[in-house]
Amino acid sequence: MGRRTSLGGGWPTVGAALVSTLLVSCGGAEVGEVAASEAGPQVVAAEPEPEPEPVNGWVERSLPDGVHNQSDTEWKSDVIEIPVKGSGGALEYKLEMKQGDVIVYHIDYGDLAHPGDMISEFHGHTEKNAEGIGDLMFYAKTAGVAQSGSLAAPFDGIHGWYLENDGARDVVVTLSVAGYYELVGTSE
DSSP: OOOEEESSOOHHHHHHHHHHHHHHHTTOOOSSEEEOOTTOOEEEOOOOOOOOOOBTTBOOOOOOTTSOEEESSOOEEEEEEEEEOTTTEEEEEEEEEOTTOEEEEEEEOOSOSSGGGEEEEEEEEOOOOTTSOOOEEEEEEEOSOOEEEEEEOSSSEEEEEEEEEOSSSOEEEEEEEEESOEEEEEEO
C-alpha cells in the first residue's frame, strides 16, 4: 500500500496549537504575551499575518494543513456484498489502512424489516502490543439506515464495520468504498 506525503503539518500542528492555547488558559505563556493584572493573567494576541496583496486579481492563500495529500499508488474502488445471518448473526467487515489513508463510502443494510434490527459500529483499531493492549476508536454507532461518508484514518490499523442482525431474516449489506485501503474481509 502506498504512502502519501502531506503538504502541511497535519495533526501535530493542530495539537501544538491546542496545547499552546491550553497552556495560556492555565497561566502558561506559550502564545502571544501574558500580562499580569488584578483580574489575573490576560492573553495579548500575537500580531496577525499581513493580508497578501492581490496579483492579477487573485489573492494567493497558504495551503492549510491536511488539505492535500499525494500517493504513490492509485486509488481503487470496490462494491462488496456482505451476507449477515438473521437472529443475532454478527461479523466484522474490515479494511486495512495506514494513517492518513482516505476512503469515501456508502453502506446500505439491505432488506431489513426494521432499521433497528441492525446494529452497526464503524470503528478502527490498532494491533495489540506485547501487553495485549491496542487503541480503539468508534467513528459511528448506528442502526441499519443507509449512510455515506468519508474517513481519513487516524492511525495504522484495521478500520471497518461491526454488523449484528437482530432481525428474523438474513440480509445482504452492500458496501461501496473508494480510496486508499486493502480489503481484509470478514471475521465472526
